[in-house]
Amino acid sequence: MDEQPRLMHSHTGVGMAGHPGLxxxxxxxxxxxGDGRKQDIGDILQQIMTITDQSLDEAQARKHALNCHRMKxxxxxxxxxxxxxxxxxIRGAQExxxxxxxxxxxxxxxxxxxxxxxxxxxxxAAAAAAAAASGGxxxxxxxxxxxxxxxxxxxxxxxxxxxxxxxxxxxxFTTHVxxxxxxxxxxxxxxxxxxxxxxxxxxRKFSSIQMQLKQSTCEAVMILRxxxxxxxxxxxNFNKQATEILNExxxxxxxxxxxxxxxxxxxxxxxxxxVAQVSNWFGNKRIRYKKNIGKFQEEANMYAARTAVNAANxxxxxxxxxxxSTPNSAGGYPSPCYQSDRRIQ
DNA sequence: GAATATGATTATAA
DNA sequence: TTATAATCATATTC
Numbered sequence: 001m002d003e004q005p006r007l008m009h010s011h012t013g014v015g016m017a018g019h020p021g022l023x024x025x026x027x028x029x030x031x032x033x034g035d036g037r038k039q040d041i042g043d044i045l046q047q048i049m050t051i052t053d054q055s056l057d058e059a060q061a062r063k064h065a066l067n068c069h070r071m072k073x074x075x076x077x078x079x080x081x082x083x084x085x086x087x088x089x090i091r092g093a094q095e096x097x098x099x100x101x102x103x104x105x106x107x108x109x110x111x112x113x114x115x116x117x118x119x120x121x122x123x124x125a126a127a128a129a130a131a132a133a134s135g136g137x138x139x140x141x142x143x144x145x146x147x148x149x150x151x152x153x154x155x156x157x158x159x160x161x162x163x164x165x166x167x168x169x170x171x172x173f174t175t176h177v178x179x180x181x182x183x184x185x186x187x188x189x190x191x192x193x194x195x196x197x198x199x200x201x202x203x204r205k206f207s208s209i210q211m212q213l214k215q216s217t218c219e220a221v222m223i224l225r226x227x228x229x230x231x232x233x234x235x236x237n238f239n240k241q242a243t244e245i246l247n248e249x250x251x252x253x254x255x256x257x258x259x260x261x262x263x264x265x266x267x268x269x270x271x272x273x274x275v276a277q278v279s280n281w282f283g284n285k286r287i288r289y290k291k292n293i294g295k296f297q298e299e300a301n302m303y304a305a306r307t308a309v310n311a312a313n314x315x316x317x318x319x320x321x322x323x324x325s326t327p328n329s330a331g332g333y334p335s336p337c338y339q340s341d342r343r344i345q
Numbered sequence: 346g347a348a349t350a351t352g353a354t355t356a357t358a359a
Numbered sequence: 360t361t362a363t364a365a366t367c368a369t370a371t372t373c
Contacts, residue, residue, distance in 0.1 A: 235352045235369045243351095258362085279361090280353060287364060288351090 040071045067186060080189045103207075106214040113221045115156045152221070159217045163210065170206040174199050238281075242271035246281050250289075251303035257286055 047062055066072060110116035181195045238246075249267060250257050259267060264278045271278070289296050 237351065237370065277352075281351090283362070283364095284352070286362085291364095 040069075041075070044069060044071060044075055063187075072187075076187070076189065083189050100211070103211055103214070106211065106218055109218050109221075110159075110214060113218075114152065115159055115217060115221060155217060155220050159213065162213050166206060166210055166213065170203065173206075174202050177202060238271065238273060238277075242273060245270050246278070246285070247299065247303055248307065250282065250285050251300050252307045254300070257282060257289075 044066065047066060107116065177198055178195055181190050181198060184190060237243075246267060249259065249263075253259070259278070259282060261275075264275045264282075268275045268278045273281075289300075293300075
């Protein structure tokens with residue numbers, strides 16, 4: 001029966017009467033001694049509450065005074081006790097989260113574009129892939145290509161600089177908070193686990209900032225890429241000589257305007273364009289000629305006449321016309337020379 | 346600035 | 360895979 005008062009005064013300070021949670025020896029039970037203690041606690045709490053209002057030196061001095069205060073162990077126990085009661089809610093908030101799919105996507109993209117991967121190869125590989133995807137790799141593309149690479153490496157450099165800055169800031173801040181918590185653990189109960197938890201919270205915050213950086217880097221790469229592809233899409237007319245060579249071939253092979261692979265290569269070389277461009281040109285020419293023979297009649301006659309003259313000259317010189325050979329079969333495109341008034345159906 | 350020409354791209358069929 | 364047809368996007372012409 002009379003055990004209880006002794007328990008209440010135990011060093012753990014677990015109070016059972018009056019205010020729950022407050023140790024008996026800290027509770028005001030009336031009397032001069034009780035009032036004095038109450039005053040002490042009030043002072044300490046007041047000091048804690050106003051500590052942020054003070055200057056650094058003043059705060060240090062107060063901190064020291066607090067640490068040396070005779071009531072400090074008792075207050076520490078109270079805080080321990082309160083903590084014990086709230087620790088459940090803290091435990092609940094602690095969970096391992098799965099990797100963010102959005103972050104993984106961003107990481108993958110940055111790696112694929114050569115921004116976050118190894119220094120050499122990645123960027124040019126991506127550029128080469130982009131070039132290949134948009135058809136033919138001409139010699140005059142190399143300028144655009146290097147421009148693309150230069151801009152990409154610029155993005156890469158900014159990305160890495162910023163990333164490094166963030167990481168450094170994160171580390172500095174983490175160290176600072178850890179030191180602060182360690183320091184505070186002298187005045188209030190802080191377990192290593194809590195420090196760990198705080199560190200992970202900080203890291204989460206910083207990684208969300210990093211994600212923003214990754215996001216904007218990805219956007220920059222996408223814009224650069226689309227500009228690069230758009231630039232490649234920019235049409236530039238072939239020079240007059242190239243067009244003449246292609247037209248000459250087309251009209252002299254009107255019955256079968258399908259140059260073989262070798263013929264295409266030869267034409268490409270002669271015109272200083274790519275084989276793909278030769279293919280494009282013939283594709284366009286065939287369809288446009290077929291759609292409107294009348295419109296092309298004059299052009300066709302001109303080239304036919306020119307070819308005839310060339311052939312005559314060649315035969316008189318005992319050599320063949322300088323035109324890429326191709327299988328020439330009958331029944332191809334109608335020749336306008338013999339269809340003076342025929343219009344496309 | 347509209348109309349036209351032209352090289353490139355894309356979807357589809359053979 | 361290649362050719363065709365439609366379409367896009369830019370260049371050139373009037």
